[in-house]
Amino acid sequence: MSGLKAALLGTAVAVVAAGGALAQTAPTLRVGMAAQDVGRLDPHFAVSTIDRVIVAWMFNGLVRFKPGSIDPSEIEPDLAERWETSADGRTWTFHLRRGVQFHGGFGELTADDVVASLRKAGTAATSAFSADFRAFQTVEAVDPYTVRIVLSENVPSLLGLLTNYSGGFIVSRRAVEQRGAEFARNPVGTGPFALDRVTPNQSAELAAHAGYFRGAPQLGRVSYRFIPSDASRDLAFQNRELDVNYGRADQTWINRTRQVPNTVVDVFEPGELAILNLNTRQPPFNDIRVRQAVAHAINRAELVRFRGQDVAREGQSLVPRGYLGFAQQQLPAADPARARALLAEAGHPNGLTIRMIHTQLPEMLNMMQVVQQQLRRSGITLDLQVVEHATFHQQIRQDLSPMVYYSAARFPVADIYLTQFWHGRSRVQTPTAVTNFSHCDQADAQIDRARVSTDINEQRRLWAEAQQILVQNVCGVPLIETLLVFARRDNVDYGYELKGSMSLGPMITERTRIR
Template identity: 85%
Template sequence: MRFGTALLAGAFALASGAAVAQGQGGTLRVGMAAQDIGRLDPHFAVSTPDRVVVAWMFNGLVRFKPGSINPAEVEPDLAERWESSEDGKTWTFHLRRGVRFHGNYGELTADDVVFSLRKAANAQSSAFSADFRAFEAIEAVDPHTVRITLRENVPSLLGILTAYSGGYIVSRRAVEERGADFARNPVGTGPFAMDRVTPNQSAELTAHAGYFRGTPQIPRISYRFIPSDASRDLAFQARELDLNYGRSDQAWQNRTRQIPNTIVDVFEPGELAILNLNTSMPPFNDIRVRQAVAHAVNRAELVRWRGESVSREGQSLVPRGYLGFTNDVGLLPHDPARARALLAEAGHPNGITIRAIHTQLPEMLSAMQVVQQQLRRAGITLDLQVVEHATFHQQIRQNLSPMVYYAAARFPVADIYLTQFFHGRSIVQTPTAVTNFSHCNQADSQIDAARVSTNPQEQMRLWAEAQRILVQNVCGVPLFETLLVFARRDNLDYGYDLRGSMSLGPLITEGTRFR
């Protein structure tokens, strides 16, 4: 609390009239639930605080229409057009001309695109390399044409290449010149450029005057790190913030809507929270203990706690609404008595204690504390080791926690979620690691077969079978899906209707303005 109070008394202590003038006159002041920024190299931006700001600085070959996460609404971005071969394995993208990188890094060329996609496909330089497994070749045909050749068909090539995760395009020269420093001083082609990062305080961005869609109407963004929910809320109420990362709970939403001149946006995608159970590590190498956890969880209670307008029960190990989702997976019902019996069968008649590493990010911590209480009723004591969010991401990838609470949204096709979280190639601490914390690989054949199938019905069948296998093996326990919530001043106009955002926050574009 001392940290939040210091922020309010120092960096954010603006007179009310001056604060209003600043917001309307230029700087967009954003409050984010983070102690500090993580990694702004877009191919390593995995946490929500990083994803939100990265989307303001980078483009992809294609993008979702602003305000949408509908794959049918993917539209040109850095590529102005493209075509594919009849067999779907060769794609040619024709780049816009005259696209400028931030600063003095010149014009975008096919060489930058090839470099970026190869970087995204390399596990040493990207957290999203598994998405590019089917890529055989990425080559520059000429300075404004890129050809991609696939070894096998993928469910959605354009999905991999959107302005999201591994699809972001970086400046080759900037990456090579800045090296490790690129993670704090990134260079893209997006509407905003990084000015500076002040650790534990803010990231400051400036409008990219050479942006190919036009100079942004907002000249500056101050992206402020305020981990305390109370401190962020107070700053927003004092008109020291124009846009505030919200809490996905009903009480917060109801209370915030009562603040004068305030709009609360609730939007897709729903982030699916899962308890990933490490099947290779005691005690979860015993399926009875995993089943006990599944029986201990009460999804309906979690939704009541979070709020029915901002959350919904998890029904599978793939989020609702994704192509390939099914709720016919045989989830174990809430049954604490059965959980205790299973623990006794597994040799733990007096219950069991599990040590788990968890983030201090308020929204995730409060959710895990509710789960902690549910598990306790079934004889499972959860000893939470709470660490800073960036440290959490580092440690869970080092196999240091047998249980990992992870909430995520991905491109809305079952393949990507299944591959990143539940395929053998994605097991953490392997050369091709992504986010498979459960160490499950039982559905690999179904996931792989679905990816290359050209029969949509067969694809759906295989994805459903994969989900049933993973749920039967209790590789993870789905908890709930949380919709995204941000509060803004009613004079902040995004320039589009916000129904969804794959970057997990509002896109600030060239059309965003203060009315």
């Protein structure tokens, strides 16, 4: 019987662990995801929710968020067991755990792997998060178990960059070198689960890493199944073919799923802030009056009612609520008449049509269709070009859509969100591209000065000023913040209380079990 067939039947399987030793027979956790396929499993390129969820089960950082939490004050040791910093905050020394093993027989983690990983994460050609590491002056191995990082300038949260999240994941240097481009579909980490295989458009199968440094996982396998249809995924969950189900952040879905016997619905942080990013360098959005028309067309209260009070709240700035440095802004009020007048002033008395690329991911598509209706009331017709989610990410980074709906959560400090989405260095189609789809750069000075300031009050003032400038220039239009939703069988015990997850899905750890 194949591992996949066993997973589908929910039977226990004998797992050959990543280190090659035969692990004890243990159950398979079956997770349903709203996806056609995974994209890139190189963690430094894992930008979509689909990829972020699974890479967090396979990789570690030097430090980590406490499982179930996104509170920066609860960051704790991971691959590093301790660290020190210099008085000026620019030199950090990390002491690694000894005996940590990579998957697939790639040997023990050493400082060379950490150095190679952080250099990779900080290089645009090998990472989607390189801009986060621009202050890294040197990264060097002092000895096989000690890494020293020297910064060219202070950063708001050095530990935040080194967590088990985005560019902070540590990879096997040797595996990256040997596998090259194939590493994106055949990655090697140190986490509790190792990739066994990916069956395109079907599933990614993970095997327990018996040599995991925190102890062998209680699960034998994780079957990460790609089921893009909400109805099909929900039916599979109701028929007990899935143990965990990616949920819709929708009140009706939550209420209905809570009625399924033996089911727990987890609603957790962070709130993903959805924004309409407007390309200020291309027609029609190079005219601020058109951008202002879009802003007046949006009715955030209506969007919250559509999504549901349990899972949604109005966006209040171009940085999510709760982030250090968030500053609530006075946003344009919903006013279709004003929007039409602005369009007429801009030379579009009969309205205009905008061709927009958008993902088929159901949750994002449903919300965009509501936005589409709001814009139509104000004379703006959206010609939605719906594509597969991985294709969506590729095409918006090629600057092929003048309007980009993007929903994201980041490490909860304003600097990272401002830098990735609103700094000139992060403009797409540039050598240092991240996710600045608007091509705005008007607040660069404030963002840069706040980043290096050692005075928290000065940082807060500059971050607030940056948000005000960006809102006034209508670089983007905040929509709503949506909390994350997953359903699980009540016999699935994650091993912690799920209050938040920066990977945007439940962390499956060595303590996760099926009771």
